Amino acid sequence: MAERTLTELEQRDLGRIAAFTDGVMAVAITLLVLNLEVPRLGAGQTLGDELVDLLPSLGAYLLSFALVGRFWVIHHNLFEKLLGFDRTLMTLNLCFLALIVLVPFATDLYDVYTREALAAAVLGATLGLAALTNWAMNRHVLRRGFVHEDRREETAVFAAPIGLGFTAAFLLSVPAAFLSVHIAEALWISTVVLRYPLRRLGGRTSSR
Amino acid sequence: MAERTLTELEQRDLGRIAAFTDGVMAVAITLLVLNLEVPRLGAGQTLGDELVDLLPSLGAYLLSFALVGRFWVIHHNLFEKLLGFDRTLMTLNLCFLALIVLVPFATDLYDVYTREALAAAVLGATLGLAALTNWAMNRHVLRRGFVHEDRREETAVFAAPIGLGFTAAFLLSVPAAFLSVHIAEALWISTVVLRYPLRRLGGRTSSR
Amino acid sequence: MAERTLTELEQRDLGRIAAFTDGVMAVAITLLVLNLEVPRLGAGQTLGDELVDLLPSLGAYLLSFALVGRFWVIHHNLFEKLLGFDRTLMTLNLCFLALIVLVPFATDLYDVYTREALAAAVLGATLGLAALTNWAMNRHVLRRGFVHEDRREETAVFAAPIGLGFTAAFLLSVPAAFLSVHIAEALWISTVVLRYPLRRLGGRTSSR
Amino acid sequence: MAERTLTELEQRDLGRIAAFTDGVMAVAITLLVLNLEVPRLGAGQTLGDELVDLLPSLGAYLLSFALVGRFWVIHHNLFEKLLGFDRTLMTLNLCFLALIVLVPFATDLYDVYTREALAAAVLGATLGLAALTNWAMNRHVLRRGFVHEDRREETAVFAAPIGLGFTAAFLLSVPAAFLSVHIAEALWISTVVLRYPLRRLGGRTSSR
Numbered sequence: 001m002a003e004r005t006l007t008e009l010e011q012r013d014l015g016r017i018a019a020f021t022d023g024v025m026a027v028a029i030t031l032l033v034l035n036l037e038v039p040r041l042g043a044g045q046t047l048g049d050e051l052v053d054l055l056p057s058l059g060a061y062l063l064s065f066a067l068v069g070r071f072w073v074i075h076h077n078l079f080e081k082l083l084g085f086d087r088t089l090m091t092l093n094l095c096f097l098a099l100i101v102l103v104p105f106a107t108d109l110y111d112v113y114t115r116e117a118l119a120a121a122v123l124g125a126t127l128g129l130a131a132l133t134n135w136a137m138n139r140h141v142l143r144r145g146f147v148h149e150d151r152r153e154e155t156a157v158f159a160a161p162i163g164l165g166f167t168a169a170f171l172l173s174v175p176a177a178f179l180s181v182h183i184a185e186a187l188w189i190s191t192v193v194l195r196y197p198l199r200r201l202g203g204r205t206s207s208r
Numbered sequence: 209m210a211e212r213t214l215t216e217l218e219q220r221d222l223g224r225i226a227a228f229t230d231g232v233m234a235v236a237i238t239l240l241v242l243n244l245e246v247p248r249l250g251a252g253q254t255l256g257d258e259l260v261d262l263l264p265s266l267g268a269y270l271l272s273f274a275l276v277g278r279f280w281v282i283h284h285n286l287f288e289k290l291l292g293f294d295r296t297l298m299t300l301n302l303c304f305l306a307l308i309v310l311v312p313f314a315t316d317l318y319d320v321y322t323r324e325a326l327a328a329a330v331l332g333a334t335l336g337l338a339a340l341t342n343w344a345m346n347r348h349v350l351r352r353g354f355v356h357e358d359r360r361e362e363t364a365v366f367a368a369p370i371g372l373g374f375t376a377a378f379l380l381s382v383p384a385a386f387l388s389v390h391i392a393e394a395l396w397i398s399t400v401v402l403r404y405p406l407r408r409l410g411g412r413t414s415s416r
Numbered sequence: 417m418a419e420r421t422l423t424e425l426e427q428r429d430l431g432r433i434a435a436f437t438d439g440v441m442a443v444a445i446t447l448l449v450l451n452l453e454v455p456r457l458g459a460g461q462t463l464g465d466e467l468v469d470l471l472p473s474l475g476a477y478l479l480s481f482a483l484v485g486r487f488w489v490i491h492h493n494l495f496e497k498l499l500g501f502d503r504t505l506m507t508l509n510l511c512f513l514a515l516i517v518l519v520p521f522a523t524d525l526y527d528v529y530t531r532e533a534l535a536a537a538v539l540g541a542t543l544g545l546a547a548l549t550n551w552a553m554n555r556h557v558l559r560r561g562f563v564h565e566d567r568r569e570e571t572a573v574f575a576a577p578i579g580l581g582f583t584a585a586f587l588l589s590v591p592a593a594f595l596s597v598h599i600a601e602a603l604w605i606s607t608v609v610l611r612y613p614l615r616r617l618g619g620r621t622s623s624r
Numbered sequence: 625m626a627e628r629t630l631t632e633l634e635q636r637d638l639g640r641i642a643a644f645t646d647g648v649m650a651v652a653i654t655l656l657v658l659n660l661e662v663p664r665l666g667a668g669q670t671l672g673d674e675l676v677d678l679l680p681s682l683g684a685y686l687l688s689f690a691l692v693g694r695f696w697v698i699h700h701n702l703f704e705k706l707l708g709f710d711r712t713l714m715t716l717n718l719c720f721l722a723l724i725v726l727v728p729f730a731t732d733l734y735d736v737y738t739r740e741a742l743a744a745a746v747l748g749a750t751l752g753l754a755a756l757t758n759w760a761m762n763r764h765v766l767r768r769g770f771v772h773e774d775r776r777e778e779t780a781v782f783a784a785p786i787g788l789g790f791t792a793a794f795l796l797s798v799p800a801a802f803l804s805v806h807i808a809e810a811l812w813i814s815t816v817v818l819r820y821p822l823r824r825l826g827g828r829t830s831s832r
Contacts, residue, residue: 432642
């Protein structure tokens with residue numbers, strides 16, 4: 001099936017899978033805002049105090065938004081190179097989506113129990129399993145030859161050093177959370193911040 | 209109208225129906241996560257206990273996600289083969305969507321009243337009617353000749369043995385729930401798990 | 417601008433407006449399900465009793481789903497014929513969407529205050545203004561020559577007898593609600609049920 | 625990369641970015657309706673009184689809907705002219721979306737604390753940062769040569785006089801809110817109302 005152009009029907013088909021994925025991720029990323037609740041002032045409280053108390057929730061919102069956004073960019077990079085797909089890819093994609101949709105819940109849990117290692121571990125595990133599924137999709141399309149020849153190297157980078165590093169950072173954050181939630185947080189943030197150095201490590205210096 | 213390629217306008221049109229359907233299913237599948245509520249600890253409770261208590265809800269989430277995802281794959285299989293459509297198909301499609309959108313509610317109901325036969329019956333009936341509508345869509349497009357000739361056999365499989373088996377499993381779960389909710393659950397899970405054997409039974413062994 | 421094919425860029429552009437509209441309508445139609453709340457049993461109540469009490473809410477859900485679905489079909493019919501668009505059309509389209517997004521709220525209001533004329537009037541006014549905006553869009557594209565020549569007659573039917581009848585039914589339901597909410601309900605249902613006879617009245621007997 | 629047509633793959637790619645953006649904005653604009661809560665009548669209250677009390681919330685809904693709709697039109701104008709994109713544009717676009725998704729929260733906050741300068745400042749700052757990010761996207765695509773030559777002038781107008789005026793109006797509303805929330809409101813409304821005069825000022829009198 002490899003090394004050919006998509007027929008019109010397959011093109012439409014692949015477009016619909018991408019569109020459904022985009023739809024689910026767009027809703028999931030937007031539902032993150034429902035975790036921010038408008039404060040109802042108690043006696044002797046000012047709106048200013050309440051808004052300051054809300055800052056950690058805003059931070060959790062922004063972090064999760066950046067992480068889901070990052071997952072979207074990675075997913076997008078994978079699908080823009082596809083020449084075909086099969087049922088396995090669709091099943092992996094649904095598993096990936098089921099984990100992404102859990103992110104707003106896990107973020108809310110972590111936001112309510114900020115100091116609890118267990119809450120951080122749940123968020124880390126959700127993100128780690130999503131990254132693992134994403135890595136599995138990258139490997140699968142490479143093996144099945146679903147990738148344009150001239151973009152295969154780029155995908156291989158995602159399937160191996162970057163994809164594994166990304167997955168490892170999230171999965172490591174699960175045990176790390178029990179030492180300190182700050183280590184877990186640092187690992188999450190690193191996946192957003194370190195992407196430029198990591199790409200260079202992967203031997204590719206494209207402007208895109 | 210059969211056996212011809214779609215004009216550019218019809219192509220755009222059909223794409224929009226699929227896009228709207230994808231949008232509704234994407235929102236419905238994502239709303240499932242709203243059923244998972246972050247626990248507020250009572251006196252003497254730990255987050256660990258609460259999370260263990262949340263496991264059945266997580267199970268209900270994953271099951272419904274898999275089922276709606278399954279419906280999406282089936283709907284996608286139907287629409288990727290279409291050469292045309294009519295108002296009847298659009299009406300059936302809207303009925304199908306109205307039932308899919310009820311799934312998050314029915315899942316929440318079942319999750320809150322896990323041991324109640326009635327709650328299981330409501331979820332089973334919702335899924336069964338959705339499957340029935342989907343089967344009716346398959347039959348309709350076959351009758352009206354809206355399907356590519358070389359993909360007609362494949363659609364027939366969905367319209368007859370598989371589509372009916374799928375519908376039957378869900379509709380049977382309604383009376384079965386009054387014997388035991390576990391039988392109903394087993395029937396639901398079977399529709400996800402048994403799809404590979406069923407496909408083979410349907411006489412088709414495609415890699416897709 | 418009339419009587420020509422769209423350039424590739426305009427095609428993409430028009431597609432994006434339709435996609436955004438579809439997205440908003442898909443979310444709005446799905447949010448209707450949030451009005452259905454899982455009952456929490458009081459003392460001496462059974463789930464069966466509670467579900468029977470929920471039937472009017474289910475009816476309100478189904479009616480609003482059918483009405484928003486109907487609006488989607490009409491909007492879809494309009495956009496599939498377009499050869500161009502301008503800022504006025506985009507502004508009218510946003511007004512239309514702002515009214516459609518209010519439907520879940522107006523439905524919930526009507527569901528909570530079923531016997532109150534005022535609640536029925538609010539729902540009727542929301543639907544009536546949406547129908548009016550839709551009629552204005554139909555007139556606008558006809559005047560500006562944005563419609564395929566061979567589909568102009570069909571659009572004219574929507575702009576005049578059908579579109580006006582549709583709008584009138586909803587707007588009439590506002591004063592009618594103060595006589596009896598049942599008359600208002602009958603007017604709403606008529607817009608869904610009477611579409612086949614109305615089309616024939618409009619002099620068009622297409623299979624689509 | 626400038627002055628060329630997009631390859632089929634890039635076209636698909638760019639379409640997906642626009643689709644994801646549309647999805648997020650469609651969900652965000654629809655979530656605004658969740659701020660409207662169906663009133664529960666207290667003793668001696670009528671539904672009419674309650675609905676009158678709801679009018680400011682309806683006003684806040686309509687204003688935010690118009691503003692997010694305005695942002696969508698501007699974003700749409702930007703993307704319809706693109707010949708290419710890079711990671712910087714995608715990152716800016718995600719920042720823009722993170723701010724747009726905050727609008728329903730900021731609107732709710734402003735609606736609950738209507739007379740509080742701080743709440744108006746939060747809404748103004750959210751809108752201002754979104755406008756700033758949008759302006760940065762316009763500048764970026766001009767610099768990188770991602771815009772059709774014959775549409776470059778039009779984009780320049782958005783990047784300079786209009787884009788900056790738009791951003792300035794929102795950012796000015798932050799300090800202005802501490803003088804009077806009405807000045808802040810007037811500044812917000814001006815961005816919707818003054819767009820026709822502003823366009824003419826920008827030296828462009830297109831029918832679109």
